[in-house]
Amino acid sequence: MSQHATKAHAFLANEERANWHDQSLWMVREKRDRASGQIPDWEQLRDCASGIKDHVLANLDNYLEEFEAHALANGVQVHWARNAAEHNTIVEGILRKHNARRVVKSKSMLTEECQLNEHLHRQGIEVIDTDLGERIIQLLEEPPSHIVMPAIHLKKEEIGELFHQKLGTQAGATDPKYLTEAARHHLRARFMESDAAITGVNFAIAETGGIVVCTNEGNADMGVHLAPVQIHCMGIEKIIPKAEHLGVFTRLLGRSATGQPITVFTSHFHQPEPGREMHIVLVDNGRTEQLGREKFRNSLKCIRCGACMNTCPIYRRSGGHSYGATVPGPIGSILTPGQDLKRYSDLPFASTLCGSCSDVCPVKINIHEQLYEWRQEIARQHELPASKRLSMRIAGWVLASPARYRFFGKWARRALQWLPRWMVYHRLNAWGKGREMPEPPRQSFKEWYQNEKPKQS
Amino acid sequence: MSARAHILKAIRERRPASPPLPRVPGPQQQGAGIQSRFCESLILAGAEWVPESAIGDWGSYLQKHYPDCQNFVTALPELAGPGLQFLPATTDARSLRNVDVAIIKGDWGVAENGAIWVPQEQLPARVLPFITQHLILLLPTDKIVETMHDAYHYIRPDTTPFGVFIAGPSKTADIEQSLVKGAQGARSELVVLQPGAA
Numbered sequence: 001m002s003q004h005a006t007k008a009h010a011f012l013a014n015e016e017r018a019n020w021h022d023q024s025l026w027m028v029r030e031k032r033d034r035a036s037g038q039i040p041d042w043e044q045l046r047d048c049a050s051g052i053k054d055h056v057l058a059n060l061d062n063y064l065e066e067f068e069a070h071a072l073a074n075g076v077q078v079h080w081a082r083n084a085a086e087h088n089t090i091v092e093g094i095l096r097k098h099n100a101r102r103v104v105k106s107k108s109m110l111t112e113e114c115q116l117n118e119h120l121h122r123q124g125i126e127v128i129d130t131d132l133g134e135r136i137i138q139l140l141e142e143p144p145s146h147i148v149m150p151a152i153h154l155k156k157e158e159i160g161e162l163f164h165q166k167l168g169t170q171a172g173a174t175d176p177k178y179l180t181e182a183a184r185h186h187l188r189a190r191f192m193e194s195d196a197a198i199t200g201v202n203f204a205i206a207e208t209g210g211i212v213v214c215t216n217e218g219n220a221d222m223g224v225h226l227a228p229v230q231i232h233c234m235g236i237e238k239i240i241p242k243a244e245h246l247g248v249f250t251r252l253l254g255r256s257a258t259g260q261p262i263t264v265f266t267s268h269f270h271q272p273e274p275g276r277e278m279h280i281v282l283v284d285n286g287r288t289e290q291l292g293r294e295k296f297r298n299s300l301k302c303i304r305c306g307a308c309m310n311t312c313p314i315y316r317r318s319g320g321h322s323y324g325a326t327v328p329g330p331i332g333s334i335l336t337p338g339q340d341l342k343r344y345s346d347l348p349f350a351s352t353l354c355g356s357c358s359d360v361c362p363v364k365i366n367i368h369e370q371l372y373e374w375r376q377e378i379a380r381q382h383e384l385p386a387s388k389r390l391s392m393r394i395a396g397w398v399l400a401s402p403a404r405y406r407f408f409g410k411w412a413r414r415a416l417q418w419l420p421r422w423m424v425y426h427r428l429n430a431w432g433k434g435r436e437m438p439e440p441p442r443q444s445f446k447e448w449y450q451n452e453k454p455k456q457s
Numbered sequence: 458m459s460a461r462a463h464i465l466k467a468i469r470e471r472r473p474a475s476p477p478l479p480r481v482p483g484p485q486q487q488g489a490g491i492q493s494r495f496c497e498s499l500i501l502a503g504a505e506w507v508p509e510s511a512i513g514d515w516g517s518y519l520q521k522h523y524p525d526c527q528n529f530v531t532a533l534p535e536l537a538g539p540g541l542q543f544l545p546a547t548t549d550a551r552s553l554r555n556v557d558v559a560i561i562k563g564d565w566g567v568a569e570n571g572a573i574w575v576p577q578e579q580l581p582a583r584v585l586p587f588i589t590q591h592l593i594l595l596l597p598t599d600k601i602v603e604t605m606h607d608a609y610h611y612i613r614p615d616t617t618p619f620g621v622f623i624a625g626p627s628k629t630a631d632i633e634q635s636l637v638k639g640a641q642g643a644r645s646e647l648v649v650l651q652p653g654a655a
């Protein structure tokens with residue numbers, strides 16, 4: 001069994017919990033439907049967003065230079081990093097210069113991708129994640145299971161127990177309000193004593209050199225405005241050309257992510273406060289490579305709304321951790337094979353190709369088509385798991401010759417009726433796991449057609 | 458080669474042909490009933506609103522509606538008085554840790570989502586609308602626009618060093634999807650609608 005299938009299997013062992021997870025996410029998907037349904041020109045908005053992103057990808061070099069020039073003119077310090085290691089070294093260098101030992105960080109999938117926390121911890125720098133969901137999983141020492149709702153896989157009883165142990169809340173307390181209040185006190189103390197703040201970036205505006213950060217909790221702002229140094233880490237694909245494009249993306253992001261008409265806080269940072277420093281780190285880490293893959297470059301348009309995860313029948317029933325990647329779900333499954341084809345070769349198969357992800361994606365990424373493309377790429381590079389390779393080879397051999405196809409079709413229709421169960425439902429038949437094979441028809445379509453034809457004429 | 462040169466070169470070698478940049482929707486006329494649509498959005502965002510005429514004397518209004526609070530501050534000198542401290546534009550961020558209620562002014566409101574644009578010029582310290590326990594935002598009714606497209610038509614975000622759209626109190630649903638107000642920022646938001654110039 002592949003990695004994802006094994007982990008999904010374990011996730012599904014607790015049926016009640018798996019159903020709960022499935023329903024929680026479906027509820028978010030329904031909220032997204034209601035919110036998007038209230039915008040009459042929703043589809044035009046998606047087209048527009050998709051078109052802006054296409055244009056950006058085709059002119060990314062120019063927009064990055066334009067962005068940098070304006071940011072520098074605004075008094076911001078701009079850094080470039082080719083990969084995760086360079087990114088981590090740059091951030092560490094800024095922190096060292098300021099003697100920063102306590103850092104608060106708001107949500108950033110990029111720093112997760114670069115494993116910044118782990119790096120800084122090794123250097124003796126403490127990083128506190130300040131988004132409530134992220135703080136929960138940080139205390140649990142787990143990775144996020146969703147890019148918008150990092151702790152969506154946890155029950156309030158588990159969070160209550162965690163907070164009891166780590167934050168001293170009452171034993172057995174599970175009220176979300178009470179637990180959130182405890183986290184508020186805990187985090188406010190951290191904000192007050194922090195030496196530096198790190199945030200992710202939702203949008204970076206080329207024509208102004210500013211960045212936009214969206215949160216519901218206000219944690220990015222609490223961090224940035226209370227710390228002497230602010231660092232914003234972003235993938236190079238976050239650029240948008242003009243400030244007016246924010247109208248398009250802010251209308252799409254909140255509605256697609258959680259069904260809110262906009263996130264509670266949409267903060268625009270253009271200049272540091274007098275006497276303070278503002279840094280922006282522009283990171284490649286495989287993005288330019290993805291740009292060169294014609295069939296997959298589209299994935300760089302992603303605005304990390306999470307809608308494709310909430311809608312995905314596989315994600316909902318296997319959980320974010322089953323993907324073993326920073327970005328799980330459909331979009332993760334087309335991003336990760338580009339980073340490490342061997343390691344993630346099973347993820348493009350963790351999909352029914354139903355296309356629901358592409359239908360909800362606010363920037364119209366053809367996610368399910370790319371999943372299919374990756375499957376072919378993986379087969380070409382011989383990275384298919386043995387069971388798939390063997391069955392595909394046999395199927396290919398059978399389908400290549402009409403005579404063989406007829407012979408084996410007839411054979412299979414008989415065999416499926418007479419073979420003992422253990423010969424049909426075994427290790428190689430992944431399809432038959434948890435599913436019954438369809439009742440074999442008595443005759444093939446061809447046989448049926450031959451019989452019917454004379455009566456018609 | 459520097460990382461910068463390396464990245465730019467990699468892009469130049471791989472970027473596809475450029476499609477044109479799409480046009481974004483232009484500004485709309487403010488339709489009839491825009492104010493009530495804005496107010497509905499505020500309620501949906503978990504905020505409350507009152508007309509300015511309902512406030513009367515600020516001192517007694519605050520005492521009545523925020524009985525558990527002591528530390529009231531404002532960035533608007535005309536509102537300051539006994540029990541409502543005026544904060545100058547150079548206030549130290551960390552000195553605001555005990556603020557209970559902050560009254561500030563917003564520049565624009567957006568009907569489709571209840572968001573209010575607050576640029577740095579309205580803030581004695583950038584952290585104020587986040588660190589305060591409760592937030593009160595004043596907004597002239599003739600400064601309400603329909604959508605975010607309209608908002609960005611009027612707002613040039615780079616004309617201010619920092620600016621934020623605020624749509625309701627700070628929120629989280631990170632524990633089993635139950636909505637809780639007052640995650641890290643303000644626990645409540647009250648919008649006071651001022652009569653417009655027209």
Ligand code: SF4
Pocket residue numbers: 256301302303304305306307308309331357360361362363364365367
């Ligand atoms: S691929 Fe589309 S739907 Fe999925 S997270 Fe990215 S923008 Fe959202």
